[in-house]
Amino acid sequence: MWEYKKILQYPVQTCGKNLRMAKNVLTQYGGPDGELGASLRYLTQRYSVPHDEVRALLTDIGTEELGHLEMIAVIFGQLTEGATKDELIKAGLDGYNIEHGCNPFYVNTSGQTFDTYVIGSKGDARVDLYEDMAAEQKARITYENLIKMSDDERLNKTLIFLREREVVHFQRFGEALRLVDDYYSTDRYFYKK
Amino acid sequence: MLLNDKKRQEMLEKIMQYRFAVVETTLYLDTHPNDCEIIKRHNHFARKAKELMAEYEKTYGEMLCIYSDSDVVWNWPENFPFDFGKCCAYCKTSEV
Structure with missing residues (x-):
């Protein structure tokens, strides 16, 4: 349970109203490589993993991603x-406002809603860990693209923190993949031919 | 969201720092479970985070509802870390 x-997780600061970036950061809320997808992906992959370390890692990172989802929501609120x-009309957010008011919703930058078809969970630890490493890279580059589009230094500080987490998660998933590879490459015969 | 209460904001940020260190060492230990040096550091960060959160809760109310003592007044609904009350002037105006 949670x-x-x-x-x-980290203090959210922005320089205030910025509807252009508000619309852009939504992709890290409900876009294909955003925090919702990350959390949902890891938290459902963990159930059938036969390795203790990987089960723990997927639970812990999946939980941290929920915290990031909340941070993106707070960023959206401030912007x-x-x-x-x-x-709102000038920023192209009038339609969004009609649907969702002031709340963040699970959409990408162009308003397309989140679909679980963008995440993978195949029930095989190695396959899923490759998916997870790719996901962390996609999230990292999305943060970098957001930072490049933003002139708000405070917002960028927050985005840089979140980008850094993708790098750390990528590293940990890589280590987990190594552990699983080692496990399957170990000779488990009880006698020598 | 920055709080107007400077002392409280500082305390909250200190708690964030220790809680973050706990998250970071936890992820590391998930894939390096035998690293005794990091286990020691993890324990130190976890103890500090617990102490500071208890201290914060004494002054500002519960951060984690069900395990904290509540006084007569139920103050769990206060002090959530988000407040969209002012988020969009258009939503809050009654004129259409």
């Missing part, structure tokens, strides 16, 4: 704070 803590009708 328990909620009333604390963000839309005080937006007027005209500003």
Whole structure:
């Protein structure tokens, strides 16, 4: 089970209203390589993993991703704070506002809703870990693209933290893959021919 | 979200730092379970985080509802780390 803590993983700061970037960061909320997909992917892959280390890692990283999802929500809230009708229309967020008001929703930058078809869980530890390493890379480059599009230094500081987490997760998944590979390459015969 | 209460914000950020160190050492230990040096560091960070959270809860109320003592007043609904109350001026205006 999970328990909620009333604390963000890392302080979210922005320089205030910025509807253009609000629309862009939504992809890390509900885009194909965003935090929702990451969390859902790892938390459902973990059930049939026969390796203790990998089961622990998928649970811990899947949980951390939920914390990142919350951070993206708070970023979105800060970037839309005080937006007027005209500003929403100018930023192309009027349709979004009609559907979701001030809340973040699980969509990408162009408004397409999240679909679990973008995540993979094949019930094989090695296959899934390759998927996870690819996912971390895709999330990392998405953060880098967001940072390049943003002129808000405070927002960038927060995005740089989140980007860094993708790098660390990639490393840990790589180590987990090595552990699984070692396990399957070990000779488990009880006698020598 | 930055709080107006400077002391409280500082305390919260200190807790974040220790909690983050706990997350980081946990992930590392998942794939390096025999690294005694990091287990020691993990234990240190975890103890510090627990201490600081207990101290914070004494002053500012529960961060984790069910295991904390609550006074007569039920203050769990206070101090969530997000507040979209002012998020979009358009949503909050009654004029259509």
